[in-house]
Amino acid sequence: MAIVNYFAAARAAAGVTESEINGSTLGEVISAASSQYPQLVAMLPGCSYLVNGSAQSDLSTEISADDVIDVLPRFAGGA
Secondary structure: OEEEEEOHHHHHHHOOOEEEEOOOEHHHHHHHHHHHOHHHOOOHHHOEEEEOOEEEOOOOOEOOOOOEEEEEOHHHOOO
16 A cells, blocks of 8 residues: 655645555545545645655556655645
8 A cells, every 4th residue: 555645734634644545546546545535535636746755747657555645735835
């Protein structure tokens, strides 16, 4: 499972600082996080994502179990 870190408003919406989420692509991980934390759904379209510290906007990016994904809302560096 990938580690997903939530920052700023995403952290407040999820109610956690990080979680372990299954998914083989960035899009699958984000979708699974949305299902697990429904309050994230409204804010995710305005978020940016870092995968292992590198900005990533392609939701088809492959994700492995040891990857770290950072979810950044607009004011914390998001889109």
